Amino acid sequence: MHAPDGFINAPVSAAVGVVAAAAVAVSLRGARRELGSERAAPLAGLVAAFIFAVQMLNFPVAAGTSGHLLGGALAAILVGPYTGILCVSVVLLMQAVLFADGGLTALGVNITDMAIVTTVVAYALFRGLVKVLPRTRRSVTAASFVAALVSVPASAAVFTLVYAIGGTADVSIGKVATAMVGVHVLIGLGEAVITALTVGAVVAVRPDLVYGARGLGQRLKLRVNGELVDAPDTGQTGEPVPAAARSRRKVWAAGLVTSLLLAGFVSFYASANPDGLEKVATDHGIDEKAEEHAAAGSPFADYGVEDVDDARLSGGLAGVIGVGVTVVAGTGVFWLVRRRRGAETADTAAPSGTSV
């Protein structure tokens, strides 16, 4: 849902706006790298138009209700995270300015929540999974499914976080969080199915157009004198040396496992202190004024969520948020390491994409 003006108070809207602007600025540079700086504008523009159009596609659920695609995960997988962020942000910007859909002051929140969080979480998960799973089309589809599935409640969680800090109504954060994240898990299911099927459809016809699947294409083989021989590497399929790929896969697998362990530890910590959480909840009081809640600091400070009566829910909620954050953080760290190692090869890669 596009948040309207007034949902989030002015200072928080402004702060989140700055964050969103910074992320978009970074994505502008990243998109030039992903698409090629000469082609970035028309390609990203057409993809944005595609996202805009496909958001209006009706996916019937039952008895007159239908679901819609948000497209952050889809964009990230098809054209890369930076371009994905740009495209969805542009769609949101134009919807706010042209169609009065979503508040102008809420743009920062809407962009952060629907463009940035979904694409980043989805892409991180997707690449992580794709490195670990066998290199088949089915893995790409499965990875897309999981990536999109997690991206939606992750965006809801971030929205709840923003609301916790700057929301203008005093609803218990626990209630908001569970409602939002709960509903969005369902929405995420729909998004996951649609995203996976769409990515599958594109991979079946033009796998070279799927940014997330680069390096996974079948090596071109030629039949020479009755024998199958590898075609000379045109540099377009990325990782040419199988050995290097295998060791990278080990790194990715280790990274993912570590992230999961960290997340598990976080969740364990959260649920290991149910008494602590209840104490925090009664200390802060369910019946205290909104200003005090906001001033009490981030709800994540104690790795639990304040104000949630049911400790299990609190722990579970923390776990979901924790997994999301640590997957992104952990994968991010490994990304940085890989990029530095692969810096030399990236410079000489074919124009069709960098070898990230």
Place this chain on the structure above:
Amino acid sequence: MDPVSTASLEVSGLAFAYPDGHQALFGVDFSIARGERVALLGPNGAGKTTLVLHLNGILTGGAGTVTVAGLEVGKRHMAEVRRRVGIVFQDPDDQLFMPTVREDVAFGPAAAGLRGPELEERVDRALGLVGMAEFKDRPPHHLSFGQRRRVAVATVLAMEPEILVLDEPSSNLDPASRRELADILRSLDVTVLMVTHDLPYALELCPRSLILSDGVIAADGATAGLLADDALMRAHRLELPYGFDPRSVPATPGRP
């Protein structure tokens, strides 16, 4: 009578293969003089679009040369080449990518450095040539297909090109729009190379035709003569529309 010193377009030994290995051109040679109107005919898959994309340097990396008014097509003079060779693509929607007609027509000259009142003048003149002046501030998707085609031609004319290359200009046009476009093309003082399947259109507008087949120029001569040669037509999968007899059409008036 203009003293023609350099040919408008000279293609020499052009050969090209796509990265996937498919070779599309096997040595194409032809030359077009200034002011000529030439049709490029040929069956599907003959390499016509590939050839056209070589004329302004979008496709490179093969063998042979392309020279436009004495300037060789290559990295060194690319901006000037692209000003001199105006390609009108088949789908006007690909070519009209700005929010209004005026900006689309202004794009080419603005990219070449024109600004202010000179830019406006260029835009107005180009739109006047195609009869679309009153649509200046409209967004392209408010125009009919024929109107978009004409604006696409204007976007290229605004750069004052040496040679106008049209890819299937009459496709999807209703007969009235077809005639309007023909009138416009006849009125222009520019060399024209027209890729087309529309043989009557070629006969109407272009005194000379080239037949591209299997990546080479299979025939080069007067359009009327080529169309009347049944064996030649059949050999290259060219067919005349039902009931059309090229011999019954009077010779094209005006410049050869």
Place this chain on the structure above:
Amino acid sequence: MGAGHAHKLYRHGHSPVHALPPHTKLTAVFAFVLVVVSTPREAMWAFAVYAVLLALVAYAARVPAGFLLKRLLIEVPFVAFAVLLPFVAEGERVGVLGLSLSVNGLWGAWNVLAKGTLGVAASVLLASTTELRDLLMGLQRLRLPPLLVQIASFMVRYGDVITDEMRRMRIARESRGFEARGVRHWGVLAKSAGALFIRSYERGERVHLAMLSRGYAGSMPVIDEAAASRAQWSYALALPCAALVVCLLGWTL
């Protein structure tokens, strides 16, 4: 979520508001909404004044009230949330018509409704008096990164084209007897979405070729430069300045 309301809001006209340079209007509306959002919710009179201010702008822009009110329907989704608030919020409760409602929730609902509605009204006034192309020029003038504005420009230009392609695909599907009725049909719809992506991307490549053919060298050529006079800025900023006065009064009174 993100279903996309694609009703174009622009109304052709020759009012003084239409004539203002777009970047002044963008600034004015954004500042106005920011002021509205910063106003304390208890100062209910302030919001009435804001509504009057917007009504004045609508009058100056010759935007009919009916048009404006109809477009306010876009905010329906968050009205539902606002209605829910008094029931789920915390804090002391008060009895209204036999229902126990939270006082804080009632205030919260008022806050969201008032500010959200004013925000939508301001946006609608902006969009209905400024042409698409001018809005993009205005954004560029306000120092939005040029690449971003170009992407937005292409998105707006080709949004209709792609939506049309989507519609034609749907007609083709239905002509072959396919009717999407439930989740089990999503596979077919997703294939259409996939095909649409490929077509859109390939069109992007062709647009790039067309741009190259007209001399594009990596950055969009400058075609227009719009400057605003002091008078125009004062006229535009009258709205947010008046609102600011109201807001400050709202805080101090």
